[in-house]
Amino acid sequence: MPNSAQTQLNHTLTLRIIELSILTLAFSLVIRPLFVHLSDIFLWSAVVNLILTISFYAVVRAHLVPKWEITLSLIVALIIIMPTLAISGGVNSQVAYFLPLYPIFAALIGGARESIAITVILVICTLFATVFGHLITDLTEEVYSVEKSLDRGFWLTTAIIFSAFFAHFFLRKYAELTKKLNEENTQDPLTSLLNRRGLNLYFSIELDKARVTTSPLSVILIDVDYFKKVNDMFGHDIGDICLIDIGNLLKSNLKNKDFIARFGGEEFIIILPNTSQGDAALIAEKLRNLVSKEAFSDFKLPLTITLGIAEYNDHNDNTLSIIKRADKALYKGKENGRNRVELSE
Numbered sequence: 001m002p003n004s005a006q007t008q009l010n011h012t013l014t015l016r017i018i019e020l021s022i023l024t025l026a027f028s029l030v031i032r033p034l035f036v037h038l039s040d041i042f043l044w045s046a047v048v049n050l051i052l053t054i055s056f057y058a059v060v061r062a063h064l065v066p067k068w069e070i071t072l073s074l075i076v077a078l079i080i081i082m083p084t085l086a087i088s089g090g091v092n093s094q095v096a097y098f099l100p101l102y103p104i105f106a107a108l109i110g111g112a113r114e115s116i117a118i119t120v121i122l123v124i125c126t127l128f129a130t131v132f133g134h135l136i137t138d139l140t141e142e143v144y145s146v147e148k149s150l151d152r153g154f155w156l157t158t159a160i161i162f163s164a165f166f167a168h169f170f171l172r173k174y175a176e177l178t179k180k181l182n183e184e185n186t187q188d189p190l191t192s193l194l195n196r197r198g199l200n201l202y203f204s205i206e207l208d209k210a211r212v213t214t215s216p217l218s219v220i221l222i223d224v225d226y227f228k229k230v231n232d233m234f235g236h237d238i239g240d241i242c243l244i245d246i247g248n249l250l251k252s253n254l255k256n257k258d259f260i261a262r263f264g265g266e267e268f269i270i271i272l273p274n275t276s277q278g279d280a281a282l283i284a285e286k287l288r289n290l291v292s293k294e295a296f297s298d299f300k301l302p303l304t305i306t307l308g309i310a311e312y313n314d315h316n317d318n319t320l321s322i323i324k325r326a327d328k329a330l331y332k333g334k335e336n337g338r339n340r341v342e343l344s345e
C-alpha cells in the first residue's frame with residue numbers, strides 16, 4: 001500500500017533525476033563543443049531541452065502535479081536522451097553510455113510498468129539509431145564506420161535489456177522484503193494475529209471507509225477471565241498456549257472482511273466492518289459460547305471470555321474513542337460476573 005514515506009521518496013528521487021539530467025545537459029553544452037565541431041541545431045536543441053527540463057524541475061519542486069511527477073521525470077529522461085542521442089552521433093554518442101541506467105531509474109521511482117515502458121522506448125530508439133546511424137552522424141559532421149555502429153548498437157541494446165531484467169528482479173526482491181517487513185511489523189509474535197500497530201493501521205482504514213460510505217462498524221473488545229490463575233497454577237508457557245488457542249478459535253470463526261488483533265496481554269479486539277452493534281452482539285455471543293465450550297491446552301482448561309461492544313456512531317468518533325467505549329462495556333461485563341457480552345451505552 002502506497003504510504004506518505006514512499007510518496008516523499010519518489011518525489012525526492014524524481015528531483016534528483018531531473019537535477020542529474022540538467023547537469024548532463026549543461027555539461028554537454030559546455031564540454032562537447034570543446035572537442036567536436038557541432039552544428040547549430042545541436043546547440044539550440046540542447047538549450048531548448050535545458051529550458052524544458054528546468055521548467056519541469058520547477059513544477060516538481062513546487063509539488064504542482066504530485067500524481068504526474070513520475071511521468072514527468074520519465075518524459076524529462078526521454079527529452080534528454082532522444083534528441084541528444086539523435087544529434088550527437090546516435091549509438092556512438094557519449095550520451096549512449098547513460099541509456100542502460102534509465103530502466104533502473106524508472107523502476108526505482110515508478111515501478112515495473114514504468115521500467116518496461118522506458119525499456120521498450122529505449123530499445124526501439126536504439127535500433128533506429130543503429131540502422132539509420134549514417135544519417136544521424138551527419139549532423140555532428142563526424143565519420144563513423146558502419147561496423148562500429150552496428151557493434152555498439154548491439155551491445156547497447158543488450159545492456160539496456162540486461163538492466164531492465166536487473167531492475168525487474170530488484171523490484172521483485174524489494175516487494176518481497178517490504179511485504180515481509182510489513183508483516184513482521186504488524187504481527188503479534190505469540191499469536192500471529194495483528195498487533196497494536198497492525199490494528200491501528202487497518203482500523204483507521206476501515207473507519208475512513210465507514211465514514212465515507214456511512215455504513216456501520218462495530219468493535220468487540222475481549223478479555224480472558226481469571227487468566228492470572230492459569231499462569232499461577234500451570235505456568236506462563238501453558239498460559240501462552242491458551243492465548244494462542246483462543247486467538248485461533250476466535251479468528252477461525254470470523255468472516256474474511258472482519259479482523260482480529262491481540263490488543264495486549266490477555267485482551268483481543270475484533271473489528272467488524274459493515275456490522276451494526278446488534279449484529280456484533282450476536283457474533284460476540286457466538287464467540288463467548290464457543291470459548292466456554294472448549295477445553296484449552298493439554299490440561300484441558302475450561303476458560304471463559306468477557307466481551308464489550310461499541311459501534312461507530314458519530315463523525316467525530318475516532319479509533320480511540322470507540323475502543324474506550326468498548327472497554328467501558330467490557331469493564332461492566334467483568335463487574336456483572338464475567339463470561340458475558342455487554343453493549344456500550
Ligand SMILES: Nc1nc2c(ncn2[C@@H]2O[C@H](COP(=O)(O)OP(=O)(O)OP(=O)(O)O)[C@@H](O)[C@H]2O)c(=O)[nH]1
Nearest residue numbers: 223224225226227228229231236237239240265266
Ligand atoms: N502466559 C501469558 N500471560 C500473560 C500474557 N500477557 C498477560 N498475561 C497475564 O494475564 C494476566 C492478566 O491478569 P489480570 O489483568 O489480573 O486479569 P485476570 O486474572 O484475567 O482477571 P479478570 O480479567 O479480572 O477476569 C496476568 O497474570 C498477566 O501476566 C502473555 O503473553 N502470556
